[in-house]
Amino acid sequence: MITRVGTGDQVLSTLLSRSSANLRAEVMQRGQEVATGQHADLAAAVGGDFSALAAIDHSLARLRGYAANTSEAGLFTDVMQSALQVVSDAATDLGGNVLRGVGLATETGISTLATEASRHFTTAVGALNTRFSERAVFSGVNAEVAPLPDADSILSALETVTAGLVTTADVKAAIDGWFTDPLGFGAMYAGGAGRAEVPIAQGETADLSVTALDPAIRDTLKGIASVALLGRGLLAGDLTARTDLAKSAGEALMTAGESRAQLMARVGTEQARISAAETRNTAEKSALDIARAGIVSADPYDAATRLQDLQTRLESLYLVTARLSRLTLTEFLR
Amino acid sequence: MSVSSALSSALTGLTASARQAEVVSSNVANASTPGYARRTVSLSAQVLGGSGQGVLVRGVQRDVDLYLINDRRAAQAGAGDRDVRASFLKQLEQIFGQPEDGASLSARVAAFDAALLEAASRPESEARLTTAVDAARSLANSLNAASDAIQQERARTDQKIATAVADLNSALQQVNDLNASIRSFSGAGQDVSALLDQRQQIVDRIAALVPLREIPRDHDQIALMTTGGAVLLDGKAAELGFAGVHMVVPEMTQASGGLSGLTINGRPMATAGETSLILGGELAGLFAVRDELAVAGQARLDALARDLVERFAEAGLDPTLTPGDPGLFTDAGGAFAAADEVGLSSRLALNAAVDPRQGGLASRLRDGLGAAATGPSGNAALLVALSDALTAARPLSSTGFAPASRSLLGLTAELMSSVSTERLNADVERAFAAARHATLDEMEKAGGVDTDQEMQALLVIEKNYAANAKVIQTVDEMISTLLGL
Numbered sequence: 178m179i180t181r182v183g184t185g186d187q188v189l190s191t192l193l194s195r196s197s198a199n200l201r202a203e204v205m206q207r208g209q210e211v212a213t214g215q216h217a218d219l220a221a222a223v224g225g226d227f228s229a230l231a232a233i234d235h236s237l238a239r240l241r242g243y244a245a246n247t248s249e250a251g252l253f254t255d256v257m258q259s260a261l262q263v264v265s266d267a268a269t270d271l272g273g274n275v276l277r278g279v280g281l282a283t284e285t286g287i288s289t290l291a292t293e294a295s296r297h298f299t300t301a302v303g304a305l306n307t308r309f310s311e312r313a314v315f316s317g318v319n320a321e322v323a324p325l326p327d328a329d330s331i332l333s334a335l336e337t338v339t340a341g342l343v344t345t346a347d348v349k350a351a352i353d354g355w356f357t358d359p360l361g362f363g364a365m366y367a368g369g370a371g372r373a374e375v376p377i378a379q380g381e382t383a384d385l386s387v388t389a390l391d392p393a394i395r396d397t398l399k400g401i402a403s404v405a406l407l408g409r410g411l412l413a414g415d416l417t418a419r420t421d422l423a424k425s426a427g428e429a430l431m432t433a434g435e436s437r438a439q440l441m442a443r444v445g446t447e448q449a450r451i452s453a454a455e456t457r458n459t460a461e462k463s464a465l466d467i468a469r470a471g472i473v474s475a476d477p478y479d480a481a482t483r484l485q486d487l488q489t490r491l492e493s494l495y496l497v498t499a500r501l502s503r504l505t506l507t508e509f510l511r
Numbered sequence: 512m513s514v515s516s517a518l519s520s521a522l523t524g525l526t527a528s529a530r531q532a533e534v535v536s537s538n539v540a541n542a543s544t545p546g547y548a549r550r551t552v553s554l555s556a557q558v559l560g561g562s563g564q565g566v567l568v569r570g571v572q573r574d575v576d577l578y579l580i581n582d583r584r585a586a587q588a589g590a591g592d593r594d595v596r597a598s599f600l601k602q603l604e605q606i607f608g609q610p611e612d613g614a615s616l617s618a619r620v621a622a623f624d625a626a627l628l629e630a631a632s633r634p635e636s637e638a639r640l641t642t643a644v645d646a647a648r649s650l651a652n653s654l655n656a657a658s659d660a661i662q663q664e665r666a667r668t669d670q671k672i673a674t675a676v677a678d679l680n681s682a683l684q685q686v687n688d689l690n691a692s693i694r695s696f697s698g699a700g701q702d703v704s705a706l707l708d709q710r711q712q713i714v715d716r717i718a719a720l721v722p723l724r725e726i727p728r729d730h731d732q733i734a735l736m737t738t739g740g741a742v743l744l745d746g747k748a749a750e751l752g753f754a755g756v757h758m759v760v761p762e763m764t765q766a767s768g769g770l771s772g773l774t775i776n777g778r779p780m781a782t783a784g785e786t787s788l789i790l791g792g793e794l795a796g797l798f799a800v801r802d803e804l805a806v807a808g809q810a811r812l813d814a815l816a817r818d819l820v821e822r823f824a825e826a827g828l829d830p831t832l833t834p835g836d837p838g839l840f841t842d843a844g845g846a847f848a849a850a851d852e853v854g855l856s857s858r859l860a861l862n863a864a865v866d867p868r869q870g871g872l873a874s875r876l877r878d879g880l881g882a883a884a885t886g887p888s889g890n891a892a893l894l895v896a897l898s899d900a901l902t903a904a905r906p907l908s909s910t911g912f913a914p915a916s917r918s919l920l921g922l923t924a925e926l927m928s929s930v931s932t933e934r935l936n937a938d939v940e941r942a943f944a945a946a947r948h949a950t951l952d953e954m955e956k957a958g959g960v961d962t963d964q965e966m967q968a969l970l971v972i973e974k975n976y977a978a979n980a981k982v983i984q985t986v987d988e989m990i991s992t993l994l995g996l
Contacts, residue, residue, distance in 0.1 A: 185549075186543070186960060192953070226928045231927070232920070239625055312633075312635055369889070369890075506966040
């Protein structure tokens with residue numbers, strides 16, 4: 178049996194080179210963590226389970242989508258609300274004047290009122306045809322076209338329907354009928370069905386479905402148009418019938434006031450919901466950002482401390498390597 | 512006893528010292544030669560006529576521990592196997608990406624979902640629709656790219672197997688030739704140490720590929736056998752057969768005959784499972800990558816692709832489609848049939864109807880894939896429905912994952928997680944195997960050349976030489992004295 182007392186030279190060199198390779202690999206990893214502030218091996222940091230991180234990233238991506246949606250839906254409802262305000266103001270203004278009886282007794286008074294109504298009608302139709310970033314807001318899904326033709330065309334159509342009628346009741350019935358007839362006002366409406374609900378937050382949607390066909394809008398237009406038609410020779414010569422028609426139109430406008438308020442409240446509720454969703458989304462985004470940072474971020478203090486430690490160890494190893502490589506018998510056999 | 516016998520004894524001492532010095536110089540010169548086994552000169556007292564007559568050089572011994580070498584070779588093979596698997600899984604992890612980077616599968620899914628949401632907010636915007644279509648195309652392309660990358664890895668692995676088998680065959684032949692040379696030289700009484708070193712080096716190369724046991728035979732011959740029991744060399748070298756291919760597609764497997772298996776002397780040899788006799792080395796690792804790991808990765812990717820296709824082809828989602836029509840994502844342009852799941856991820860394509868690059872219209876994403884004319888521009892119903900279809904929890908049709916209802920993103924995250932978990936486990940195994948190999952390697956090297964020891968031996972040899980020379984000088988003086996009487 179041979180008894181060995183020596184240890185092969187290669188053991189030492191292998192040991193030293195392996196140790197230094199390991200240390201340097203670790204230095205690189207820690208250095209990367211200090212530099213980027215993130216785990217060098219993310220999979221190891223999350224234990225190979227990406228479901229939480231992927232879910233957070235997905236939610237963040239969706240929140241970016243929702244952010245665009247809420248800001249657009251917010252602007253959209255703002256524009257809708259101010260248009261409805263214009264229509265409502267016109268109706269209230271005209272209705273008030275009619276019911277106060279201003280100038281109803283004389284033919285000139287009625288003509289003035291009719292002119293005013295015609296102006297209000299144009300304003301209201303213009304407001305309903307409002308476009309916002311190339312979208313007609315009251316057109317429903319047919320956003321590329323304005324919902325209504327110009328005021329004059331509507332009044333001309335009504336003029337045709339009421340031509341030759343001599344009693345207030347007949348005229349009222351004809352106007353009512355035209356506004357409810359799908360081939361009357363319905364045919365004038367160029368828009369489509371109401372818009373689909375737009376997602377604004379997780380599980381939440383905003384309703385932007387108001388169109389120019391809404392009963393509140395239709396009734397308001399009807400009231401204003403009835404008065405405006407008096408300026409186009411409707412019931413010409415019969416002062417009493419003209420006065421009656423104006424009065425009943427004024428009353429109708431006031432009655433429609435309630436449904437107008439309801440419509441505006443409906444849009445207002447959407448505005449409030451959208452803005453609440455926006456706030457919540459922002460809060461959720463910050464919470465998710467923090468949670469995400471907790472997963473992917475490496476503790477910089479920890480990484481820096483380890484780096485310091487590694488530096489010391491690597492320097493010691495270099496020192497040992499230098500000393501040991503000089504420590505051979507050959508060096509001394511001179 | 513006579514003075515002249517003292518002279519001849521001293522002479523044998525000089526010769527022995529010279530031989531020892533020669534061996535020491537060879538040891539020092541080969542201090543860092545891999546596979547070099549330290550030599551020692553074995554000496555014995557020369558006996559002539561019943562009494563001692565100097566020293567006899569019996570021969571040069573190679574200082575090797577066959578058991579240790581066998582253990583080290585087994586560890587080396589194991590380390591090679593683990594290394595191949597872990598490297599592949601690392602590659603696969605990079606192919607799928609991590610949620611961190613924007614090109615990963617989960618990031619693509621999230622981007623597509625966000626683009627759909629934004630399009631739903633402004634369905635009349637051509638730009639938003641195009642963005643959503645682009646995001647859908649990127650998602651399909653990233654699945655294609657991942658599938659291609661996996662198949663490329665398989666093709667590369669196939670090439671590596673072919674190279675390994677060729678190496679193995681030529682190494683076995685070399686060992687066989689060396690066996691023959693060693694037999695004739697040692698029969699002629701010559702020193703065969705260098706040939707033995709060379710043979711050990713070649714066997715080491717084989718041992719990295721397949722786990723090996725070296726069995727000593729008479730006259731310095733060796734037989735080689737895998738630890739599983741396949742005889743690679745015993746008087747005659749075995750011939751391994753393998754036919755590499757240049758391109759691999761998902762449908763090609765060893766079972767389907769598209770990819771080659773392994774033969775030994777023309778007989779087929781299992782490359783996996785209990786009946787395989789070559790398990791545990793780099794070669795088996797390569798076969799495992801080509802036939803198991805990569806195939807499993809592809810199957811998961813196909814399951815994801817199938818889920819994606821089926822989500823958007825669901826009846827009633829898009830009213831302009833009739834049942835049986837392909838949905839937003841297609842199997843190479845056509846409808847997907849359940850039997851075609853293998854390789855779906857490589858054929859996945861965006862429906863040409865919505866893709867402007869294939870002559871489609873992005874607005875069909877809003878109006879319906881089968882819409883003949885442009886529909887109302889403000890209609891977001893389908894876009895919202897598509898976004899809902901993406902996020903809805905849906906039972907999985909494929910068998911690649913544990914059955915559960917998942918959203919598309921949940922499934923993507925699971926795909927990525929499963930690969931990362933496997934990679935981490937493989938890393939641990941690799942580290943363990945490498946540490947075992949390093950320890951045994953160190954033990955083997957500890958028995959190697961120690962220059963300090965050799966130098967020390969050289970001092971002793973120098974002293975002995977001087978002493979023998981002194982003996983000769985003294986005997987010479989004695990003879991002179993005799994002659995001068």
